[in-house]
Amino acid sequence: MATSTLLFLLLAGAHGTADDDTTTNTIRLPTDGGSAQQAPTTKRPWKCCDNIEQLPEKISPPFWRCNDELEPSQCVAQCEVCQEAPGPFPGPLICSDVYWGADPGPFCTPRPWGDCCDDAVCTREYIPICRCVDKVASCAAACKDCRPVESSEPPRYVCQDQFKGQPGPMCTPGTGK
Known part of the structure:
Protein backbone atom coordinates (compact mmCIF):
# COMPACT_ATOMS: atom_id res chain seq x y z
CA MET A 1 0.00 0.00 0.00
CA ALA A 2 2.80 2.41 0.94
CA THR A 3 4.62 1.61 -2.30
CA SER A 4 1.59 2.34 -4.47
CA THR A 5 0.91 5.59 -2.58
CA LEU A 6 4.53 6.67 -3.08
CA LEU A 7 4.36 5.78 -6.79
CA PHE A 8 1.13 7.76 -7.16
CA LEU A 9 2.65 10.83 -5.48
CA LEU A 10 5.75 10.65 -7.69
CA LEU A 11 3.67 10.43 -10.85
CA ALA A 12 1.38 13.23 -9.75
CA GLY A 13 4.38 15.44 -8.92
CA ALA A 14 6.03 14.71 -12.28
CA HIS A 15 2.96 15.68 -14.27
CA GLY A 16 1.67 18.53 -12.09
CA THR A 17 -1.97 19.35 -11.63
CA ALA A 18 -4.53 20.69 -14.05
CA ASP A 19 -4.22 24.11 -12.42
CA ASP A 20 -0.40 24.11 -12.56
CA ASP A 21 0.41 26.53 -15.41
CA THR A 22 4.17 25.79 -15.41
CA THR A 23 3.85 22.20 -16.66
CA THR A 24 1.86 22.99 -19.80
CA ASN A 25 4.94 24.27 -21.65
CA THR A 26 7.66 21.97 -20.34
CA ILE A 27 7.43 19.19 -22.93
CA ARG A 28 8.35 20.26 -26.43
CA LEU A 29 7.77 18.05 -29.40
CA PRO A 30 9.66 18.47 -32.68
CA THR A 31 6.47 19.72 -34.34
CA ASP A 32 5.96 22.46 -31.71
CA GLY A 33 8.68 24.81 -32.97
CA GLY A 34 7.44 25.45 -36.49
CA SER A 35 9.78 22.87 -37.94
CA ALA A 36 7.88 22.66 -41.20
CA GLN A 37 10.14 22.35 -44.22
CA GLN A 38 9.90 24.76 -47.11
CA ALA A 39 10.59 23.80 -50.70
CA PRO A 40 14.21 24.61 -51.71
CA THR A 41 14.73 28.06 -53.18
CA THR A 42 17.25 29.19 -55.80
CA LYS A 43 17.65 32.56 -54.04
CA ARG A 44 19.98 32.39 -51.02
CA PRO A 45 18.06 33.54 -47.90
CA TRP A 46 21.28 34.49 -46.05
CA LYS A 47 23.96 37.09 -46.86
CA CYS A 48 26.69 35.04 -45.18
CA CYS A 49 26.83 31.85 -43.12
CA ASP A 50 29.42 30.35 -40.75
CA ASN A 51 27.65 27.07 -40.01
CA ILE A 52 26.73 25.96 -43.53
CA GLU A 53 25.47 22.40 -44.00
CA GLN A 54 25.31 20.54 -47.29
CA LEU A 55 22.26 18.28 -47.13
CA PRO A 56 22.80 14.58 -47.88
CA GLU A 57 20.76 14.40 -51.10
CA LYS A 58 23.08 13.43 -53.97
CA ILE A 59 22.02 16.06 -56.51
CA SER A 60 23.82 18.72 -58.47
CA PRO A 61 23.75 21.52 -57.55
CA PRO A 62 23.40 20.50 -53.87
CA PHE A 63 20.94 21.64 -51.19
CA TRP A 64 22.35 23.87 -48.43
CA ARG A 65 21.07 25.03 -45.02
CA CYS A 66 22.61 27.74 -42.83
CA ASN A 67 22.55 26.65 -39.19
CA ASP A 68 23.81 29.96 -37.74
CA GLU A 69 21.98 30.95 -34.56
CA LEU A 70 19.99 34.16 -35.08
CA GLU A 71 18.03 36.58 -32.96
CA PRO A 72 14.26 36.31 -33.60
CA SER A 73 14.10 39.60 -35.54
CA GLN A 74 16.98 38.52 -37.84
CA CYS A 75 15.45 35.12 -38.51
CA VAL A 76 12.00 36.48 -39.30
CA ALA A 77 13.47 39.17 -41.58
CA GLN A 78 15.44 36.80 -43.82
CA CYS A 79 13.79 33.35 -43.56
CA GLU A 80 10.50 31.75 -44.46
CA VAL A 81 10.81 29.05 -41.76
CA CYS A 82 12.52 29.69 -38.40
CA GLN A 83 12.91 27.07 -35.68
CA GLU A 84 14.54 26.92 -32.28
CA ALA A 85 18.20 25.88 -32.24
CA PRO A 86 19.09 22.76 -30.25
CA GLY A 87 19.71 23.47 -26.59
CA PRO A 88 17.92 25.07 -23.66
CA PHE A 89 14.50 26.53 -24.44
CA PRO A 90 13.75 29.23 -25.32
CA GLY A 91 16.87 29.64 -27.37
CA PRO A 92 18.09 31.42 -30.47
CA LEU A 93 16.56 30.54 -33.80
CA ILE A 94 18.00 28.96 -36.93
CA CYS A 95 16.75 29.43 -40.46
CA SER A 96 15.33 26.16 -41.81
CA ASP A 97 15.17 27.46 -45.38
CA VAL A 98 16.94 25.28 -47.92
CA TYR A 99 18.94 26.83 -50.76
CA TRP A 100 19.50 24.93 -53.99
CA GLY A 101 22.63 26.12 -55.79
CA ALA A 102 26.32 25.59 -56.42
CA ASP A 103 27.56 28.43 -54.19
CA PRO A 104 26.29 28.60 -50.58
CA GLY A 105 27.74 32.09 -50.23
CA PRO A 106 30.54 33.62 -48.18
CA PHE A 107 31.36 32.97 -44.55
CA CYS A 108 30.56 35.68 -42.03
Missing part, protein backbone atom coordinates in the same frame (compact mmCIF):
# COMPACT_ATOMS: atom_id res chain seq x y z
CA THR A 109 33.82 34.93 -40.19
CA PRO A 110 36.68 34.02 -42.56
CA ARG A 111 38.47 30.71 -41.95
CA PRO A 112 42.27 30.95 -41.74
CA TRP A 113 42.67 28.34 -44.51
CA GLY A 114 40.27 30.00 -46.95
CA ASP A 115 36.76 29.29 -48.17
CA CYS A 116 36.91 25.48 -48.38
CA CYS A 117 38.60 22.41 -46.87
CA ASP A 118 38.70 18.77 -48.01
CA ASP A 119 40.43 17.30 -44.94
CA ALA A 120 39.21 18.91 -41.70
CA VAL A 121 40.04 17.73 -38.18
CA CYS A 122 37.47 18.93 -35.61
CA THR A 123 36.57 18.37 -31.99
CA ARG A 124 33.16 16.79 -31.33
CA GLU A 125 31.67 19.74 -29.46
CA TYR A 126 28.43 21.57 -30.30
CA ILE A 127 30.58 24.38 -31.71
CA PRO A 128 33.67 22.47 -32.87
CA ILE A 129 37.26 23.69 -32.99
CA CYS A 130 38.65 22.78 -36.41
CA ARG A 131 41.88 22.66 -38.37
CA CYS A 132 42.20 22.10 -42.10
CA VAL A 133 45.06 19.75 -42.94
CA ASP A 134 44.81 20.11 -46.72
CA LYS A 135 48.24 20.17 -48.38
CA VAL A 136 48.19 23.25 -50.58
CA ALA A 137 50.59 25.07 -52.91
CA SER A 138 50.40 28.16 -50.65
CA CYS A 139 48.51 29.05 -47.49
CA ALA A 140 45.66 31.57 -47.51
CA ALA A 141 46.54 35.13 -46.54
CA ALA A 142 44.58 34.80 -43.26
CA CYS A 143 46.73 31.85 -42.09
CA LYS A 144 49.12 32.87 -39.31
CA ASP A 145 50.91 29.49 -38.84
CA CYS A 146 51.73 28.08 -42.29
CA ARG A 147 54.12 25.13 -42.19
CA PRO A 148 55.82 23.27 -45.03
CA VAL A 149 55.08 19.56 -45.49
CA GLU A 150 58.31 17.59 -45.17
CA SER A 151 59.61 15.90 -48.31
CA SER A 152 56.83 17.04 -50.62
CA GLU A 153 57.58 17.66 -54.25
CA PRO A 154 56.47 20.19 -55.40
CA PRO A 155 56.54 22.00 -52.05
CA ARG A 156 53.23 21.84 -50.15
CA TYR A 157 52.03 23.66 -47.03
CA VAL A 158 49.48 23.12 -44.25
CA CYS A 159 47.81 25.89 -42.25
CA GLN A 160 48.06 24.98 -38.55
CA ASP A 161 45.60 27.66 -37.37
CA GLN A 162 42.47 26.60 -35.48
CA PHE A 163 38.99 27.96 -36.02
CA LYS A 164 35.99 27.80 -33.68
CA GLY A 165 33.10 26.73 -35.90
CA GLN A 166 32.41 24.49 -38.86
CA PRO A 167 35.28 24.03 -41.37
CA GLY A 168 33.13 25.07 -44.30
CA PRO A 169 32.30 23.32 -47.56
CA MET A 170 34.66 20.91 -49.27
CA CYS A 171 36.89 22.19 -52.07
CA THR A 172 36.39 19.00 -54.07
CA PRO A 173 32.80 17.69 -53.67
CA GLY A 174 32.54 13.92 -53.26
CA THR A 175 35.90 13.47 -51.48
CA GLY A 176 34.43 13.38 -47.96
CA LYS A 177 35.33 10.78 -45.39
Whole structure:
Protein backbone atom coordinates (compact mmCIF):
# COMPACT_ATOMS: atom_id res chain seq x y z
CA MET A 1 0.00 0.00 0.00
CA ALA A 2 2.80 2.41 0.94
CA THR A 3 4.62 1.61 -2.30
CA SER A 4 1.59 2.34 -4.47
CA THR A 5 0.91 5.59 -2.58
CA LEU A 6 4.53 6.67 -3.08
CA LEU A 7 4.36 5.78 -6.79
CA PHE A 8 1.13 7.76 -7.16
CA LEU A 9 2.65 10.83 -5.48
CA LEU A 10 5.75 10.65 -7.69
CA LEU A 11 3.67 10.43 -10.85
CA ALA A 12 1.38 13.23 -9.75
CA GLY A 13 4.38 15.44 -8.92
CA ALA A 14 6.03 14.71 -12.28
CA HIS A 15 2.96 15.68 -14.27
CA GLY A 16 1.67 18.53 -12.09
CA THR A 17 -1.97 19.35 -11.63
CA ALA A 18 -4.53 20.69 -14.05
CA ASP A 19 -4.22 24.11 -12.42
CA ASP A 20 -0.40 24.11 -12.56
CA ASP A 21 0.41 26.53 -15.41
CA THR A 22 4.17 25.79 -15.41
CA THR A 23 3.85 22.20 -16.66
CA THR A 24 1.86 22.99 -19.80
CA ASN A 25 4.94 24.27 -21.65
CA THR A 26 7.66 21.97 -20.34
CA ILE A 27 7.43 19.19 -22.93
CA ARG A 28 8.35 20.26 -26.43
CA LEU A 29 7.77 18.05 -29.40
CA PRO A 30 9.66 18.47 -32.68
CA THR A 31 6.47 19.72 -34.34
CA ASP A 32 5.96 22.46 -31.71
CA GLY A 33 8.68 24.81 -32.97
CA GLY A 34 7.44 25.45 -36.49
CA SER A 35 9.78 22.87 -37.94
CA ALA A 36 7.88 22.66 -41.20
CA GLN A 37 10.14 22.35 -44.22
CA GLN A 38 9.90 24.76 -47.11
CA ALA A 39 10.59 23.80 -50.70
CA PRO A 40 14.21 24.61 -51.71
CA THR A 41 14.73 28.06 -53.18
CA THR A 42 17.25 29.19 -55.80
CA LYS A 43 17.65 32.56 -54.04
CA ARG A 44 19.98 32.39 -51.02
CA PRO A 45 18.06 33.54 -47.90
CA TRP A 46 21.28 34.49 -46.05
CA LYS A 47 23.96 37.09 -46.86
CA CYS A 48 26.69 35.04 -45.18
CA CYS A 49 26.83 31.85 -43.12
CA ASP A 50 29.42 30.35 -40.75
CA ASN A 51 27.65 27.07 -40.01
CA ILE A 52 26.73 25.96 -43.53
CA GLU A 53 25.47 22.40 -44.00
CA GLN A 54 25.31 20.54 -47.29
CA LEU A 55 22.26 18.28 -47.13
CA PRO A 56 22.80 14.58 -47.88
CA GLU A 57 20.76 14.40 -51.10
CA LYS A 58 23.08 13.43 -53.97
CA ILE A 59 22.02 16.06 -56.51
CA SER A 60 23.82 18.72 -58.47
CA PRO A 61 23.75 21.52 -57.55
CA PRO A 62 23.40 20.50 -53.87
CA PHE A 63 20.94 21.64 -51.19
CA TRP A 64 22.35 23.87 -48.43
CA ARG A 65 21.07 25.03 -45.02
CA CYS A 66 22.61 27.74 -42.83
CA ASN A 67 22.55 26.65 -39.19
CA ASP A 68 23.81 29.96 -37.74
CA GLU A 69 21.98 30.95 -34.56
CA LEU A 70 19.99 34.16 -35.08
CA GLU A 71 18.03 36.58 -32.96
CA PRO A 72 14.26 36.31 -33.60
CA SER A 73 14.10 39.60 -35.54
CA GLN A 74 16.98 38.52 -37.84
CA CYS A 75 15.45 35.12 -38.51
CA VAL A 76 12.00 36.48 -39.30
CA ALA A 77 13.47 39.17 -41.58
CA GLN A 78 15.44 36.80 -43.82
CA CYS A 79 13.79 33.35 -43.56
CA GLU A 80 10.50 31.75 -44.46
CA VAL A 81 10.81 29.05 -41.76
CA CYS A 82 12.52 29.69 -38.40
CA GLN A 83 12.91 27.07 -35.68
CA GLU A 84 14.54 26.92 -32.28
CA ALA A 85 18.20 25.88 -32.24
CA PRO A 86 19.09 22.76 -30.25
CA GLY A 87 19.71 23.47 -26.59
CA PRO A 88 17.92 25.07 -23.66
CA PHE A 89 14.50 26.53 -24.44
CA PRO A 90 13.75 29.23 -25.32
CA GLY A 91 16.87 29.64 -27.37
CA PRO A 92 18.09 31.42 -30.47
CA LEU A 93 16.56 30.54 -33.80
CA ILE A 94 18.00 28.96 -36.93
CA CYS A 95 16.75 29.43 -40.46
CA SER A 96 15.33 26.16 -41.81
CA ASP A 97 15.17 27.46 -45.38
CA VAL A 98 16.94 25.28 -47.92
CA TYR A 99 18.94 26.83 -50.76
CA TRP A 100 19.50 24.93 -53.99
CA GLY A 101 22.63 26.12 -55.79
CA ALA A 102 26.32 25.59 -56.42
CA ASP A 103 27.56 28.43 -54.19
CA PRO A 104 26.29 28.60 -50.58
CA GLY A 105 27.74 32.09 -50.23
CA PRO A 106 30.54 33.62 -48.18
CA PHE A 107 31.36 32.97 -44.55
CA CYS A 108 30.56 35.68 -42.03
CA THR A 109 33.82 34.93 -40.19
CA PRO A 110 36.68 34.02 -42.56
CA ARG A 111 38.47 30.71 -41.95
CA PRO A 112 42.27 30.95 -41.74
CA TRP A 113 42.67 28.34 -44.51
CA GLY A 114 40.27 30.00 -46.95
CA ASP A 115 36.76 29.29 -48.17
CA CYS A 116 36.91 25.48 -48.38
CA CYS A 117 38.60 22.41 -46.87
CA ASP A 118 38.70 18.77 -48.01
CA ASP A 119 40.43 17.30 -44.94
CA ALA A 120 39.21 18.91 -41.70
CA VAL A 121 40.04 17.73 -38.18
CA CYS A 122 37.47 18.93 -35.61
CA THR A 123 36.57 18.37 -31.99
CA ARG A 124 33.16 16.79 -31.33
CA GLU A 125 31.67 19.74 -29.46
CA TYR A 126 28.43 21.57 -30.30
CA ILE A 127 30.58 24.38 -31.71
CA PRO A 128 33.67 22.47 -32.87
CA ILE A 129 37.26 23.69 -32.99
CA CYS A 130 38.65 22.78 -36.41
CA ARG A 131 41.88 22.66 -38.37
CA CYS A 132 42.20 22.10 -42.10
CA VAL A 133 45.06 19.75 -42.94
CA ASP A 134 44.81 20.11 -46.72
CA LYS A 135 48.24 20.17 -48.38
CA VAL A 136 48.19 23.25 -50.58
CA ALA A 137 50.59 25.07 -52.91
CA SER A 138 50.40 28.16 -50.65
CA CYS A 139 48.51 29.05 -47.49
CA ALA A 140 45.66 31.57 -47.51
CA ALA A 141 46.54 35.13 -46.54
CA ALA A 142 44.58 34.80 -43.26
CA CYS A 143 46.73 31.85 -42.09
CA LYS A 144 49.12 32.87 -39.31
CA ASP A 145 50.91 29.49 -38.84
CA CYS A 146 51.73 28.08 -42.29
CA ARG A 147 54.12 25.13 -42.19
CA PRO A 148 55.82 23.27 -45.03
CA VAL A 149 55.08 19.56 -45.49
CA GLU A 150 58.31 17.59 -45.17
CA SER A 151 59.61 15.90 -48.31
CA SER A 152 56.83 17.04 -50.62
CA GLU A 153 57.58 17.66 -54.25
CA PRO A 154 56.47 20.19 -55.40
CA PRO A 155 56.54 22.00 -52.05
CA ARG A 156 53.23 21.84 -50.15
CA TYR A 157 52.03 23.66 -47.03
CA VAL A 158 49.48 23.12 -44.25
CA CYS A 159 47.81 25.89 -42.25
CA GLN A 160 48.06 24.98 -38.55
CA ASP A 161 45.60 27.66 -37.37
CA GLN A 162 42.47 26.60 -35.48
CA PHE A 163 38.99 27.96 -36.02
CA LYS A 164 35.99 27.80 -33.68
CA GLY A 165 33.10 26.73 -35.90
CA GLN A 166 32.41 24.49 -38.86
CA PRO A 167 35.28 24.03 -41.37
CA GLY A 168 33.13 25.07 -44.30
CA PRO A 169 32.30 23.32 -47.56
CA MET A 170 34.66 20.91 -49.27
CA CYS A 171 36.89 22.19 -52.07
CA THR A 172 36.39 19.00 -54.07
CA PRO A 173 32.80 17.69 -53.67
CA GLY A 174 32.54 13.92 -53.26
CA THR A 175 35.90 13.47 -51.48
CA GLY A 176 34.43 13.38 -47.96
CA LYS A 177 35.33 10.78 -45.39
